[in-house]
Amino acid sequence: MPPAAVVIFASMAYVITQPCIGTKDASCVEVCPVDCIHSDDASEMYYIDPDECIDCGACVDPCPVDAIYPEDEVPAEWSHFIKINADYFKN
Ligand code: SF4
Secondary structure, rough: OOHHHHHHOOOOOOEHHHEEEEEEEEHHHHHHHOOOEEEOOOOOOOEEEOOOOOOOOOOOOOOOOOOOOOOOOOOHHHOHHHHHHHHHHHO
């Protein structure tokens, strides 16, 4: 496989969006095989670490508010959540 294809695959991740705010159901956390979904008491939602997510999609169906999307299918009005998820892990 060409190196460029590897880079593209590695950059993919799932993203948690607006409906998680105020919900924080955490069903996604329980099913994630690589434990890359995190939050804390001061945060109003959960976040997916884009560097750790293996793009498996296991977290999508358990979410009761349909908050999780593949990065390239995030609804336009929630596209800023791609950065919000990534930024959580930069501190
Ligand atoms: Fe975890 Fe898979 Fe969801 Fe990524 S897509 S956050 S690896 S369950």
